[in-house]
Amino acid sequence: MNNGIRNPIVKFAFYAILILWGLSVLYPLLWTLLDALKNNDQFFRHLPWALPEAPLLWSNFSYVWNKYNFDSYFLNSIIITVGSTLLGLLLAATTAYVLARYKFRGSGALYLLYIASMMVPFILALIPLFFLMNSFHLINTKIGLILVYTSSVLAFGIFVLVGFFKSLPKELEEASIMDGASYFGTFFRVMLPLSQPGLITVAIVNVLNIWNEYIVGTILVNDPTQYTLPVEIGVMQAEMQYRTEWGPLFAALFFTIVPVLLVYIVFQRKIASGITAGAVK
Amino acid sequence: MDGRVRPVVLREFYRKGGRVMEAGSAKWQRNLFIASFIIPTFVFFCVFTIYPVAKGLYYSMFDWSGMSQTKDFIGFGNFKEMFRDPIVWRAIGNDYFLVVGKIVGIMVLATFFAVALTRFNFKMAGFFRSIFFIPNVISVVVIGVLWNFIYNPQIGFLNAFLSLFTDEKVSITWLGFTNHTIWMLLPPAIWAGIGFYMILLIAAIQNIPASYYEAADLEGAGQWTQFRRITVPLIWEQMKVSILNIMMTTLNGSFVIVWIMTEGGPDNSTQVMGSYLYQMAFRQYHFGFGAAIGVLILVLSLITTVVLQRLLRHETVELS
Numbered sequence: 001m002n003n004g005i006r007n008p009i010v011k012f013a014f015y016a017i018l019i020l021w022g023l024s025v026l027y028p029l030l031w032t033l034l035d036a037l038k039n040n041d042q043f044f045r046h047l048p049w050a051l052p053e054a055p056l057l058w059s060n061f062s063y064v065w066n067k068y069n070f071d072s073y074f075l076n077s078i079i080i081t082v083g084s085t086l087l088g089l090l091l092a093a094t095t096a097y098v099l100a101r102y103k104f105r106g107s108g109a110l111y112l113l114y115i116a117s118m119m120v121p122f123i124l125a126l127i128p129l130f131f132l133m134n135s136f137h138l139i140n141t142k143i144g145l146i147l148v149y150t151s152s153v154l155a156f157g158i159f160v161l162v163g164f165f166k167s168l169p170k171e172l173e174e175a176s177i178m179d180g181a182s183y184f185g186t187f188f189r190v191m192l193p194l195s196q197p198g199l200i201t202v203a204i205v206n207v208l209n210i211w212n213e214y215i216v217g218t219i220l221v222n223d224p225t226q227y228t229l230p231v232e233i234g235v236m237q238a239e240m241q242y243r244t245e246w247g248p249l250f251a252a253l254f255f256t257i258v259p260v261l262l263v264y265i266v267f268q269r270k271i272a273s274g275i276t277a278g279a280v281k
Numbered sequence: 282m283d284g285r286v287r288p289v290v291l292r293e294f295y296r297k298g299g300r301v302m303e304a305g306s307a308k309w310q311r312n313l314f315i316a317s318f319i320i321p322t323f324v325f326f327c328v329f330t331i332y333p334v335a336k337g338l339y340y341s342m343f344d345w346s347g348m349s350q351t352k353d354f355i356g357f358g359n360f361k362e363m364f365r366d367p368i369v370w371r372a373i374g375n376d377y378f379l380v381v382g383k384i385v386g387i388m389v390l391a392t393f394f395a396v397a398l399t400r401f402n403f404k405m406a407g408f409f410r411s412i413f414f415i416p417n418v419i420s421v422v423v424i425g426v427l428w429n430f431i432y433n434p435q436i437g438f439l440n441a442f443l444s445l446f447t448d449e450k451v452s453i454t455w456l457g458f459t460n461h462t463i464w465m466l467l468p469p470a471i472w473a474g475i476g477f478y479m480i481l482l483i484a485a486i487q488n489i490p491a492s493y494y495e496a497a498d499l500e501g502a503g504q505w506t507q508f509r510r511i512t513v514p515l516i517w518e519q520m521k522v523s524i525l526n527i528m529m530t531t532l533n534g535s536f537v538i539v540w541i542m543t544e545g546g547p548d549n550s551t552q553v554m555g556s557y558l559y560q561m562a563f564r565q566y567h568f569g570f571g572a573a574i575g576v577l578i579l580v581l582s583l584i585t586t587v588v589l590q591r592l593l594r595h596e597t598v599e600l601s
Contacts, residue, residue: 004402005504014397018409021394024472025415028427035430048430048438091325094318102315110323117330121533121582123555124575125333127340127562131347132333151329154322183314212420214537219563230422234541237426246436253423264418268411271418275477276484 032257036060036250043246060247061254068236068248069225070255077229080142081210084149085203091150092157093199097187099158100165101173111162114155122152123215130219140223148216153206160277164198165191197270204267205274211260229256340572347568359573369574372552373581375463379470379553380531380585384524386471387478392520394475395482396508400494410483414476421473421534425541428469432456432542456543463551470531470538478523485516521593525586532582554578 005011035043037052037060064070098104099111129148130139138144172194176186192199217231227235233256236249264271341359345352363369394413398406416424431438432455443451455465489511497507513520536555539545545552545560552560554574562571 018397022409022412025412043436048436048441091322095322098315098318104315120334121578123533123558124337124579127568127572128333128336148329151325154326183310208418214422230420233422233426237541253426256423257419260418272480275480
């Protein structure tokens, strides 16, 4: 049995470090909420860690939601995140299944190509992407962002799912084919349901990445009605130099953080296994 | 019915009548299936990933303002101009400063947390593990804004905290130094990065057979010896992957935190390659020059990968 740390001073010091780090992580979340309930005056008169004064300004939330159009940014973010996650999952799972189960000319090279693409800095593709989407007339559209995000998550999905499909027993497919099911039927009715744990892992990791994405969003969208949440946060932050509205800024941060935090709380284990699976990346 | 019987039946089925026709159509069906699962994904990937990357390499050879129809082929002209530009050198320096700072900061803390939360029998280890990952699920943009507030000269945390110990109110503009402002970007980058690598290392440590540690315990080896002799050698692969990953993501993505917190300023002193690419291309419309910076990022990350792999392999030999 592992004895842990015996020296009480060392043990205390280690605990202290863990607790301090824990506070450094949790406190900003709490403070985002508290500061969202203050008015500008309180920011300048009181210390940053002071509690908000009564009456609490819950109106900052509705102000941001309505006046800053966070209702539409929120919706944009949801549509884009869900759309590209689902499309990415479908495209990655189909290819991953074939790569895991069928040999054909070039299958090894294709797999290597997808894996190697994870090593190429995406930023290199940024400028051409802008002109490509421009020529497709997909600048300032949700479809445009969905297409680019989908493509950007393919390699990771293929990588994880090839491994996952390989771990499933082959007998199940043979049985299904014997029962007269087509290749397609076998994939959609037998293999896809079986690979649910892998699919969920990939989906969650992709949801987090896409929801938080900023660079591509800024470059492909300059029409304020089409902003995603991170893009709008970036814009708000830049505008703070001219009009200071600290409370609403924190309310905006809160709206952006809460959905991913909920996803994280629910799917913690899935995220951990996604990281471990993608470690080679 | 268990699955093992069925392949035999399948073979039986093909051995019987109509074998040639059945096999021909089966092969066609198989190919159709493979094609329909491979091609859409591949086309998609070619259009939105491979083509832009290839085009990025191509654009780097042109003098091009993006808006005009004329693109002038200038070969390596952009690269020559790039190496004469002092801001590019500064950006490279800043990038590598962040790479080194993040590797040291993240690896030390992530390794410590991973070991502390698996090997030390600490109470609430699961809870700590859960919350330490939280910064990784938050958008870098949000993290940048939060840290901007910490550094804010008038109403920020840091000055208010320091003012507790001084007579006069501290009003340092933390993000406004003409030199060394890049140091201010290191804490948020480390804070935001640790959870991911901690989870990775925890998984690696949990894969180490408990018997190794039990044997070490019996021989009276302390935690420090166990860490050096068992844990580090056996998680070295994952530590290597982590270091390479930190390097890649920093060269590729430190742009966001820089852009949100300082926009590369003051006076370009915190510019990194990514932010300079963005500024040159999308603010000043030197698209060819921007693309050349993109190629520079690619080349530098490949070179650094090779160099780091050499260095880290050497280390393994020494350890084992």
